[in-house]
Structures are given as C-alpha cells and as structure tokens.
Amino acid sequence: MSLICVGINHELAPVELRERLAVPSEAVGDTLLSMYSAAQIGECVVVSTCNRVEVYAAAEADSTIPPTTQVIDFLKTKFAGLNEDALTELPLYHHEGLDAAKHLFRVASGLDSMVLGETEIFGQVKKAYLIAQETGTTKGRLNKLFQNAFRVGKRIRTETEIQRGSTSVGSVAVDLAEKIFGGLKKCNVLILGAGEMSRTTAQSLASRGAIGIRVANRSIERAEALAAPLGGTALAFDRWPSQLPEIDIIISSTSADGYVVHHEQIHGAIHSREGRPLFLIDIAVPRDIDPAIDELNNVYLYDIDTIEGIAAQARKKREKQIALCEKVITEEAEEFIGTSGA
Amino acid sequence: MEITAQGAWWALAGAIACFLAASALAILEVSKGMRYASLITRVLMGAGFVLETLYLHHQGQMRGRCPITSLPEILVFMSWSTVLIYFVVGPTYRLSLLGVFTAPLVALFAGLGLAGGAVTGIPTPPAGIVDPWLETHASVSLISYGAFALAFVAAVMFLIQDRLLKAKSLTPLFYNLPPVSYLANAVTRLLLVGMILLTVGIVTAFFIHVFPGWGKILVAFPVWLAYGILLVVNHRRKLAPQSLARATVVLFALPLITLTILGRR
Numbered sequence: 001m002s003l004i005c006v007g008i009n010h011e012l013a014p015v016e017l018r019e020r021l022a023v024p025s026e027a028v029g030d031t032l033l034s035m036y037s038a039a040q041i042g043e044c045v046v047v048s049t050c051n052r053v054e055v056y057a058a059a060e061a062d063s064t065i066p067p068t069t070q071v072i073d074f075l076k077t078k079f080a081g082l083n084e085d086a087l088t089e090l091p092l093y094h095h096e097g098l099d100a101a102k103h104l105f106r107v108a109s110g111l112d113s114m115v116l117g118e119t120e121i122f123g124q125v126k127k128a129y130l131i132a133q134e135t136g137t138t139k140g141r142l143n144k145l146f147q148n149a150f151r152v153g154k155r156i157r158t159e160t161e162i163q164r165g166s167t168s169v170g171s172v173a174v175d176l177a178e179k180i181f182g183g184l185k186k187c188n189v190l191i192l193g194a195g196e197m198s199r200t201t202a203q204s205l206a207s208r209g210a211i212g213i214r215v216a217n218r219s220i221e222r223a224e225a226l227a228a229p230l231g232g233t234a235l236a237f238d239r240w241p242s243q244l245p246e247i248d249i250i251i252s253s254t255s256a257d258g259y260v261v262h263h264e265q266i267h268g269a270i271h272s273r274e275g276r277p278l279f280l281i282d283i284a285v286p287r288d289i290d291p292a293i294d295e296l297n298n299v300y301l302y303d304i305d306t307i308e309g310i311a312a313q314a315r316k317k318r319e320k321q322i323a324l325c326e327k328v329i330t331e332e333a334e335e336f337i338g339t340s341g342a
Numbered sequence: 343m344e345i346t347a348q349g350a351w352w353a354l355a356g357a358i359a360c361f362l363a364a365s366a367l368a369i370l371e372v373s374k375g376m377r378y379a380s381l382i383t384r385v386l387m388g389a390g391f392v393l394e395t396l397y398l399h400h401q402g403q404m405r406g407r408c409p410i411t412s413l414p415e416i417l418v419f420m421s422w423s424t425v426l427i428y429f430v431v432g433p434t435y436r437l438s439l440l441g442v443f444t445a446p447l448v449a450l451f452a453g454l455g456l457a458g459g460a461v462t463g464i465p466t467p468p469a470g471i472v473d474p475w476l477e478t479h480a481s482v483s484l485i486s487y488g489a490f491a492l493a494f495v496a497a498v499m500f501l502i503q504d505r506l507l508k509a510k511s512l513t514p515l516f517y518n519l520p521p522v523s524y525l526a527n528a529v530t531r532l533l534l535v536g537m538i539l540l541t542v543g544i545v546t547a548f549f550i551h552v553f554p555g556w557g558k559i560l561v562a563f564p565v566w567l568a569y570g571i572l573l574v575v576n577h578r579r580k581l582a583p584q585s586l587a588r589a590t591v592v593l594f595a596l597p598l599i600t601l602t603i604l605g606r607r
Contacts (some may be wrong), residue, residue: 159602179507182521275580277522297582309441
C-alpha cells in the first residue's frame with residue numbers, strides 16, 4: 001500500500017484560494033466518506049486549517065489510476081468551484097512514500113507552519129486524525145503513520161528548542177505579562193490609540209484570559225470600533241489617567257509626536273495600586289511613554305524595539321534548530337517506512 | 343529504631359549530598375535552556391528531609407530531649423525546619439525553582455552543623471524532667487526561623503526576577519523563575535507564617551515550669567519585633583514588593599545572629 005499526501009498551503013496559495021478549499025470541521029466527516037468512495041483509496045485523513053488543506057491517504061499501489069491523481073482530481077472537483085484555468089493552475093503539492101511521512105512529521109512538529117515551531121498545528125492534526133478515526137476512514141497504515149507523527153512532534157518539542165521562545169510582538173507581550181502577573185485572568189488592559197499592533201497585542205492577551213479591555217482614543221468612534229470585537233469598552237482619551245488604579249497592562253500606540261504617558265502620572269498612581277505591578281508596552285514610534293517610567297519600582301516598561309528584538313532572537317534560535325529537527329524527522333520517517341514497508 | 347553515631351553522621355552527610363544534588367541538577371538543566379522539572383528537586387529534598395530526620399532522631403535519643411542543645415545541632419534543626427516549611431507551605435504557591443534556591447541554604451546550615459560536630463556518640467541526658475513547654479518553645483521558635491529562611495529565599499528569587507525583567511534579560515533562568523507577583527505574595531505569606539510560629543514560641547516560654555531566664559526569651563524578641571514592624575508597615579503603607587523583598591533579605595541576618603547566641607548559652 002502506498003502512502004500519499006496532497007495539499008495546498010500558505011506558501012503556495014493566497015488566502016483567497018485556500019479559503020475556498022478549506023473544509024469546516026463539521027463537514028470533514030462527509031468529505032472523508034466522499035473521498036473514500038470516490039477515489040480508490042483504502043484510508044484517508046483530511047487536515048484543514050486556515051493555512052493548509054491536506055489529504056493523507058493510503059492506497060493500493062497497483063490502482064489503474066495513480067492514487068495521487070485520484071486525490072488531486074477529487075480535490076479539484078469537490079472543493080474548487082473555480083474555472084478551468086484556475087483548476088489547472090491550482091498550486092497543489094504532492095508527496096509519496098517516505099516524503100509523505102516526512103511531510104506529515106514536519107507539519108505536526110510546526111516546521112511547515114507560517115510561524116516556525118508553532119504548537120497549535122499539533123492539536124489541529126490530532127483533531128483531524130480523530131475525526132477520520134471516528135468516521136472509519138483510517139486503518140492500520142494511517143493509524144500507524146499518525147501515531148508516529150504525534151510521537152515525533154513530542155520528541156521534537158522535548159529534544160529541540162524549535163518551539164521555545166515567542167516570535168511575535170503579541171506572544172512576547174503575553175510571555176512578559178505572565179512573568180509579571182502569573183495568570184492573566186484578573187488583569188485589566190488599557191489600549192491607548194487604535195493601532196493594528198495594539199489590537200493584535202490586546203487580542204493575544206485576551207486569548208490568555210486578560211479581561212476588562214478598555215480603549216482610549218481621541219476619536220471615540222475608533223475606540224468603540226477597536227473595543228467591540230475584544231469585548232471591551234471605549235473611553236475618551238483624556239479620561240485614561242483615571243483608569244490607572246485598576247489597570248494592570250497599558251498598550252500604547254498613538255500617533256502623537258511626544259509622550260502621552262508621563263512619569264508624574266504613573267508615579268502619582270503607584271500608591272493607589274496597592275503594590276500591584278504595572279506593565280507598559282510602548283508600540284509607538286516615536287515613543288508614547290516616557291522611558292524614565294521604567295525606573296519606578298514595580299513598573300515594567302517595554303518598547304517596540306525591545307519586544308521586536310526578543311521576538312527576532314527567538315526566531316533566530318528556532319531557525320538554528322531546523323537542521324536538528326530535520327535530522328530527527330528523517331530518521332523517524334525512514335524507520336517508519338522501513339518497518340511498515342510503504 | 344536504633345541509629346548509631348556513625349549512621350547518624352552518614353545520614354546527615356547523605357542529606358547534604360541530596361540538597362546539593364538538587365541544586366546542581368537544576369543549574370545544569372536551566373543552563374541548557376531546558377524547562378526544569380521540579381519533581382526531581384522535590385524527590386531529592388524529600389530524601390534529604392528523611393535523612394535529616396534520622397539524624398535528629400539519633401541526637402534526640404542521645405540528648406533525651408529535642409536535639410537543639412548546641413549551635414551545630416541548632417543549625418541542623420534549622421535546615422530541617424526550612425525543608426519542613428518548604429514541603430508544608432511551599433506547594434501552595436507552586437513556585438518553580440523554590441526548592442532549587444532553598445537547597446543550597448539548607449545544605450549550608452546542615453554542612454556547618456556537621457562540620458561543627460553535630461553528631462554525638464555519647465548519651466548526655468538532661469538532669470531532671472524535660473519540660474514539654476520548654477521543648478515546644480524552643481522547637482517552634484526554630485521552625486519559625488525556617489519560615490523566615492524560606493521567605494528570604496523567595497525574596498532573593500523575587501529580586502533576581504525583578505532585575506531580569508528590568509534589564510530585559512530573557513534568559514533561561516527568567517523563563518524558569520516564577521512570576522514576580524507569585525514571589526511577592528509568597529514572601530508576605532511566609533513572613534506571616536514565621537511571625538505566627540514565633541509568637542507561639544515566645545508565648546509558650548511563659549508557661550515553662552522552671553523559667554529559663556529572660557536572656558533566651560529576649561534573644562528572640564528583636565527578631566519578632568523586627569519582622570512584626572515590617573509586616574505592619576507593609577500592610578499599612580503597601581510597600582513596593584522590591585522594598586519588602588530587600589527588607590526580608592536584610593532582616594534574615596537577625597535570626598542568624600540569634601542562632602549563634604542561642605548556641606553559646
């Protein structure tokens with residue numbers, strides 16, 4: 001039985017194309033059954049995320065039509081709704097045998113992700129496999145392949161540093177906040193200005209439980225537009241200092257020329273905070289927050305250069321791990337193929 | 343259970359080895375940038391605690407009372423108390439690396455005790471009846487010092503993590519140390535535990551049948567007063583955690599000084 005992988009991902013296709021091929025999780029089971037009966041394949045799993053749609057299949061090697069072609073044809077007809085030219089030029093990749101195994105191991109380990117080493121994909125691959133298992137479209141071959149993929153993913157996580165450190169401004173901010181406050185569930189966040197990076201940073205914090213998001217902007221409408229999707233509240237910009245006794249994290253990204261957060265404002269508010277730390281993230285250029293504030297006890301100020309530097313360092317460290325990860329993956333894939341005979 | 347003097351010596355030496363191993367392993371793992379698994383530390387600290395208990399059992403049998411009759415014995419008891427507080431109170435805070443930072447301190451106390459001749463081979467029971475109030479006063483007071491020692495450790499960890507955050511130095515140690523908020527809370531609560539225990543220790547002194555004299559009582563009083571003032575000031579003025587941590591580190595000199603005085607009397 002031959003092992004194949006056919007797919008499309010963020011490297012080859014823009015989001016407009018990927019979203020047309022994506023399969024909602026509630027429809028994966030039906031898709032698997034359709035593919036199972038339409039193509040001459042013995043087993044199949046569909047992995048569909050925002051950055052990829054992939055089909056893993058095991059098929060008889062002596063099929064009249066090559067299994068890879070069958071799966072590609074299925075994808076083109078079932079998901080596309082595109083015109084003939086677009087169908088022909090669909091940027092699908094395909095792997096067989098050892099390469100298919102290696103590809104899955106790379107995907108499960110986060111090596112093929114938009115953010116190198118990200119860990120969310122592991123859970124997504126696991127979920128896709130469980131759906132296929134429940135649907136009954138996996139048997140010995142793919143069961144063994146995916147079990148190995150999960151084991152390789154864990155091995156990569158423990159033996160390498162590919163998943164260490166945070167590689168985006170938002171995730172660095174979350175790491176720092178967690179090292180200051182521990183859990184973020186009781187943290188109140190104030191956003192000054194309405195920049196895109198403020199929004200994504202606040203979103204990262206909110207995803208880890210930060211509550212009470214308040215947005216202060218000179219335009220109350222823009223503040224409301226930013227606050228609403230985050231479940232927060234908007235306030236007039238000149239009212240933000242009154243929030244200091246309750247706020248734990250301030251993210252500032254205004255277009256002001258000078259400082260909008262001054263030393264005296266923070267110094268004056270410290271006693272009302274009853275010993276609670278204050279974390280300030282200055283994403284603006286030129287800076288919004290007076291750097292002298294960092295000298296205050298129990299106040300931690302990080303500007304965009306520092307945060308970007310931390311993220312860049314983490315990205316570099318991850319990249320250095322690629323060779324080690326590829327070595328582990330090749331070794332595991334060769335052992336898998338050797339013992340299962342693809 | 344009969345333990346020979348030689349057995350007690352090896353038990354104490356083994357305890358010190360366990361504590362040092364706990365630290366050394368953690369330093370090795372953290373320096374490799376790995377997330378440190380605290381289970382290893384807890385196992386080694388637990389083994390060290392059991393071995394110190396065996397030593398204390400032997401000494402208790404030799405002395406016919408709680409083995410805190412000399413400075414070396416007091417130092418070992420102090421080490422044992424600190425580990426006891428670590429196991430009883432420490433898990434509440436789930437502070438990673440707390441054991442790792444505590445281990446060298448308890449190893450130092452136990453090591454100084456062992457080097458100072460903490461093991462006795464000759465039974466020297468006290469003349470007369472052993473007063474349980476005296477035993478309670480002395481042992482509870484020393485256990486309170488264990489809490490102050492752990493507060494000292496948590497304060498040191500806080501100051502390190504605070505410094506790393508201020509310096510923007512996100513090293514492997516930074517990622518393994520607990521959040522500063524957790525450490526600040528732990529310092530306050532450990533100081534409270536120490537104060538409660540020391541208060542009990544001092545109060546029980548007034549129930550001793552044969553009053554030992556004001557000397558030994560007054561030795562503990564400055565410690566009680568100093569930590570008490572710190573806690574009251576912190577409560578009323580909401581000290582910055584950095585100030586509380588620095589004061590906790592400095593104040594720990596007081597229990598250490600009183601230990602040397604107690605050991606001589």
